[in-house]
Amino acid sequence: MGGDSATWLAGGRTGTDHLTALLPSALRGLAAGVAERNGPIPAGGPAAVAAALAASGAGKSLPKTGIGAERALEDYATLLAAGSADPADPACAAHLHCPPLAVSVAADVVAAAMNPSMDSWDQAPMASELEAEFTSGIARLCFPGAPNADAVVTSGGTESNLLGLLLARETTGSTVRPVCGTNAHHSVARAAWLLGLPAPVVVPCADDRMIPAALAEALAPLGASAVVVATAGTTNTGRIDPLPELARICRLAGARLHVDAAYGGLALCSETLAPRLAGLELADSVALDLHKFGWQPVAAGLLAARDAADLSALTVRAEYLNADDDTEAGLPDLLGRSIRTSRRPDAFRMAVTVRALGTDGLGALVERCCTTAAEVDELVERHPDLQSWGRPELSTVVFRPRGAGDDLVARVRRTLLEAGTAVIGRGALPTGPDGANQLWLKLTLLHPHTTAQDYTALLDRVAETAAAERIAPAPQSPVAS
Numbered sequence: 001m002g003g004d005s006a007t008w009l010a011g012g013r014t015g016t017d018h019l020t021a022l023l024p025s026a027l028r029g030l031a032a033g034v035a036e037r038n039g040p041i042p043a044g045g046p047a048a049v050a051a052a053l054a055a056s057g058a059g060k061s062l063p064k065t066g067i068g069a070e071r072a073l074e075d076y077a078t079l080l081a082a083g084s085a086d087p088a089d090p091a092c093a094a095h096l097h098c099p100p101l102a103v104s105v106a107a108d109v110v111a112a113a114m115n116p117s118m119d120s121w122d123q124a125p126m127a128s129e130l131e132a133e134f135t136s137g138i139a140r141l142c143f144p145g146a147p148n149a150d151a152v153v154t155s156g157g158t159e160s161n162l163l164g165l166l167l168a169r170e171t172t173g174s175t176v177r178p179v180c181g182t183n184a185h186h187s188v189a190r191a192a193w194l195l196g197l198p199a200p201v202v203v204p205c206a207d208d209r210m211i212p213a214a215l216a217e218a219l220a221p222l223g224a225s226a227v228v229v230a231t232a233g234t235t236n237t238g239r240i241d242p243l244p245e246l247a248r249i250c251r252l253a254g255a256r257l258h259v260d261a262a263y264g265g266l267a268l269c270s271e272t273l274a275p276r277l278a279g280l281e282l283a284d285s286v287a288l289d290l291h292k293f294g295w296q297p298v299a300a301g302l303l304a305a306r307d308a309a310d311l312s313a314l315t316v317r318a319e320y321l322n323a324d325d326d327t328e329a330g331l332p333d334l335l336g337r338s339i340r341t342s343r344r345p346d347a348f349r350m351a352v353t354v355r356a357l358g359t360d361g362l363g364a365l366v367e368r369c370c371t372t373a374a375e376v377d378e379l380v381e382r383h384p385d386l387q388s389w390g391r392p393e394l395s396t397v398v399f400r401p402r403g404a405g406d407d408l409v410a411r412v413r414r415t416l417l418e419a420g421t422a423v424i425g426r427g428a429l430p431t432g433p434d435g436a437n438q439l440w441l442k443l444t445l446l447h448p449h450t451t452a453q454d455y456t457a458l459l460d461r462v463a464e465t466a467a468a469e470r471i472a473p474a475p476q477s478p479v480a481s
Helices: 015-037 045-056 069-082 102-114 125-142 157-172 186-194 212-219 243-253 265-269 308-314 324-328 346-382 406-419 452-471
Strands: 150-154 177-181 201-203 226-231 256-260 285-289 301-305 386-388 396-401 425-429 438-444
Touching: 015 069, 015 102, 045 069, 102 346, 125 150, 125 265, 125 285, 125 301, 125 346, 150 157, 150 308, 157 186, 157 226, 157 256, 157 285, 157 301, 157 308, 177 186, 177 212, 201 212, 212 226, 212 243, 226 243, 243 256, 265 285, 265 346, 301 308, 346 386, 346 396, 346 452, 386 452, 396 406, 396 452, 406 425, 406 438, 406 452, 438 452
Parallel strands: 177 201, 177 226, 226 256, 256 285
Antiparallel strands: 150 301, 285 301, 386 396, 396 438, 425 438
16 A cells, blocks of 8 residues: 555545555554443543543644554554443443444444535535435424425534524524423523523423423413424433423414424334324424434434425525535535534434334334333332432433432442442432422433343442442542532
8 A cells, every 4th residue: 555554545446445454453442442441431530531641641642753543543542442431331321422333333434434525515426415315204204294394414402402493583583582491401591592592481390391381371471482492302301391282382372393302302213102202293393313312423413394494594605615506507505404514424324324224223222222211210119228200201210319418419420430330420300398409310221232130230339339428428529520
């Protein structure tokens, strides 16, 4: 192949030879790092990770003289794998952070090698066609009875929620007022701020679901000037808002409805679970994330719109990318498919994954996670030292040590995190006296190949840590809570 391997190209006629030569170095480093970590996250917290980087000698990120592609790949791959949280470890279950499927990662290598930029057709001929086919299928999945539905690719739920409010502003008017539940994702308020909209009207929830009567009351003075953001899979508990009732109330008030289904949306692929999302098809727009249920590397977001005409709000002209005469001649306009200009062909690996598994296969993986969560919750219910918040609706198990105060709950989580033995989430829920928030632990189960038995030791470890912390409170940890 000749030349400095650090200057080889991944594309062209020799690109596959170059990748074949270099990928083993990356994979050796990956394997070495996983073995070195030997757990869900490196032990010792931020200070230990920073010290490991310093000790490696690789901390000088802008060296004057390079060390070559093979050594750089292996060294840095080892560092990253050894110093990462690994969502493929059952004890790494804090967040909506999935272990990606190998087929998707392999597809991503192909996409990265070809490097299509999704802002004009002449940079991404086939990638744009594949994206159009995939997004059309996603639109039909969300809105099976809507002939004009369409979808676009985003960087995740935050961007999708931003677009949902943007479409509402452009179709309803600049005076649109967002309305959401106390259970809404933080990105809703951020989107309102970014778009110059008023702060959202916040509607009370019960059992982490929006209360329909409270929504009706909130919409009474707003009517058609409102956009309601409902949630299908809350971050803290995985609860799904009562979508049919909320859609009916929105329709009566003339309000627009956006559903944040970033977590729960892919349950549509399961005949067993899809009924839990009844009413989703009544929304005006829907946010989805395939880097949650979908098992894609970040990022893999989507926004589906029941009426494709709403997406015209994204239209922008740049002569060098989508000149009028080019689009009139038949070249697809990709610039109007996103608020971003340059963007990766993220739809490619999503499409490969669905082609490999089918929607039935994806639905089966979602079902496994939800079934495992229900079984883990049963283990919590039977555990003498733990208490459950409530039966899982998706794949989130919410629990805490019995009789624990918030300070103890937080210390248990940090102690396990700093020891490198478990990565557990936390959430504040209104379960205390007079509806005050209490801190709960959570397991967000997105590993499709685990069973409830894989979590038995983890539950015991939580209980044992709580007992130890009660006797001898740990010193203040440097790990943020």
